[in-house]
Amino acid sequence: MTETTDLERTSAALNVEGLTKVYADGTTALDALSLRVPAGTFFGLLGPNGAGKTTLIGATAGLVRAPAELEARLLVGVAPQEVHLDRFLSARELLAYHGRYFGMAKLEALERADELLEVFDLTGKAKTKPNRLSGGMRRRLLIARALVHRPRLVILDEPTAGVDLELRYELWRYLRRLHAEQGVTVLLTTHYIEEAEALCERVAFIRAGRIIGEGAPGELVTRYGSERLEDAYVEAMRQ
Amino acid sequence: MSSAELRVRQRRGTAALAGRETRRVLSLWTQTILPPILTAVLFLAVFGGALGHRIHHVEGLPYLTFILPGLLVMTVAGQSFANSSTSLFQAKNEGYIEDVLTAPLRPGQLAFAYLAGGLTRGLLAAFAVALLALPFAGEGSQPALAVLALVLTGLVFSALGVITGIWADTFDQHAFVANIVITPLALVGGVFYSARTLAEPWATLTRLDPLYYLVDATRGGLTGFHQSSTWLALGVTATVAAAAILIAATLVRRGWRLKP
Numbered sequence: 112m113t114e115t116t117d118l119e120r121t122s123a124a125l126n127v128e129g130l131t132k133v134y135a136d137g138t139t140a141l142d143a144l145s146l147r148v149p150a151g152t153f154f155g156l157l158g159p160n161g162a163g164k165t166t167l168i169g170a171t172a173g174l175v176r177a178p179a180e181l182e183a184r185l186l187v188g189v190a191p192q193e194v195h196l197d198r199f200l201s202a203r204e205l206l207a208y209h210g211r212y213f214g215m216a217k218l219e220a221l222e223r224a225d226e227l228l229e230v231f232d233l234t235g236k237a238k239t240k241p242n243r244l245s246g247g248m249r250r251r252l253l254i255a256r257a258l259v260h261r262p263r264l265v266i267l268d269e270p271t272a273g274v275d276l277e278l279r280y281e282l283w284r285y286l287r288r289l290h291a292e293q294g295v296t297v298l299l300t301t302h303y304i305e306e307a308e309a310l311c312e313r314v315a316f317i318r319a320g321r322i323i324g325e326g327a328p329g330e331l332v333t334r335y336g337s338e339r340l341e342d343a344y345v346e347a348m349r350q
Numbered sequence: 351m352s353s354a355e356l357r358v359r360q361r362r363g364t365a366a367l368a369g370r371e372t373r374r375v376l377s378l379w380t381q382t383i384l385p386p387i388l389t390a391v392l393f394l395a396v397f398g399g400a401l402g403h404r405i406h407h408v409e410g411l412p413y414l415t416f417i418l419p420g421l422l423v424m425t426v427a428g429q430s431f432a433n434s435s436t437s438l439f440q441a442k443n444e445g446y447i448e449d450v451l452t453a454p455l456r457p458g459q460l461a462f463a464y465l466a467g468g469l470t471r472g473l474l475a476a477f478a479v480a481l482l483a484l485p486f487a488g489e490g491s492q493p494a495l496a497v498l499a500l501v502l503t504g505l506v507f508s509a510l511g512v513i514t515g516i517w518a519d520t521f522d523q524h525a526f527v528a529n530i531v532i533t534p535l536a537l538v539g540g541v542f543y544s545a546r547t548l549a550e551p552w553a554t555l556t557r558l559d560p561l562y563y564l565v566d567a568t569r570g571g572l573t574g575f576h577q578s579s580t581w582l583a584l585g586v587t588a589t590v591a592a593a594a595i596l597i598a599a600t601l602v603r604r605g606w607r608l609k610p
Contacts, residue, residue, distance in 0.1 A: 195445030214359020
């Protein structure tokens with residue numbers, strides 16, 4: 112209870128209230144969804160495919176048609192689920208151009224690019240084009256790109272979906288480091304329960320475009336009368 | 351953040367994206383600059399060299415001098431359109447447009463940046479063709495007028511390229527506009543003949559082609575010979591360019607075919 116009260120006092124890195132998104136084909140992806148991500152937390156958004164996770168991210172970052180202020184985009188960095196990187200640019204240029212699209216001066220963007228290449232162990236690949244990088248390196252570059260403009264909130268959309276176990280653990284290591292050393296708020300969407308357990312301080316369950324439960328993993332386990340987060344998730348989805 | 355600071359960031363972002371587009375043109379010069387130069391040189395060689403001595407003069411001008419302004423307009427139109435449409439289509443098709451869509455750029459700024467790449471490619475290619483064709487060109491009565499006509503050509507066709515890049519979901523759709531709209535407009539735009547010498551309905555058909563007026567204005571600037579009101583043509587073209595840019599920006603703002 113005390114923990115929740117403290118979090119309520121904390122400023123929000125993301126505050127969504129009553130967001131609804133209906134696609135052209137009539138599908139309601141978000142149904143009056145409300146979500147508050149406290150600043151400084153590693154926050155997990157758990158839900159099955161089609162629950163609205165990617166739509167929520169798209170609406171927050173400007174990738175889905177939704178009401179949003181341009182200024183707010185400066186505060187958000189996104190690493191989408193699919194790895195799409197500009198193949199005409201090298202890794203260093205790709206990061207620097209991203210920073211410049213967000214208004215950084217050229218020199219500042221280049222310095223930041225070098226800094227992030229080092230953080231993600233990509234310095235040796237600075238001049239390499241993305242299509243010449245391994246899958247793991249491309250994922251790391253995508254996450255680094257989300258950080259270039261020093262956003263307040265970094266959104267990672269299923270960063271380990273479809274990757275092998277070794278690479279998943281490697282990415283977890285980078286994500287922990289990112290949260291600890293860069294001090295950013297992280298919103299991670301995933302449908303891997305163990306990923307949320309391993310990384311997240313707080314978790315929200317999303318189903319059919321609505322948040323159906325939110326709290327620290329221990330709180331959720333207690334709330335749903337379960338022994339593990341996995342059981343709490345299954346119970347929440349069943350209700 | 352103050353609105354002034356946001357505007358500074360947006361201007362920097364626009365300049366960066368325009369720079370990225372220009373850089374793409376230069377780094378792919380064998381695909382973006384060289385082919386139109388070769389095409390134009392072949393046109394000059396075939397129509398000027400091989401056939402030119404049989405045609406001699408058109409409207410009092412040596413044939414090569416007569417066709418050169420039209421070739422420059424064709425080059426700018428084709429290359430400007432190809433660059434904007436291809437670059438945007440690639441970014442959309444390969445998904446990396448999300449990098450730009452998440453940036454805090456205004457729709458008009460985003461459209462302008464893609465347009466800048468098209469304009470750069472069109473004008474660079476035309477400049478190279480003009481340099482090569484300089485020995486055959488006339489003295490040039492109003493070169494500034496010709497440059498203005500070429501810039502307006504670049505703006506109109508770059509904007510059409512942005513619209514096409516947004517609209518096209520497949521390579522076929524993308525190629526359709528280039529093959530069915532741009533190429534015929536270029537070929538019936540009075541590049542190789544004088545509209546006055548044509549019988550009806552061809553003369554009217556030529557005068558209905560918006561490119562005809564741009565070719566005529568450029569020819570007026572480079573040779574002093576023109577058949578229509580140059581300033582009226584430029585005024586109408588400027589209006590068309592403004593409308594096309596507005597449409598492109600509106601499509602970006604609405605996220606049409608860019609965002610679900």
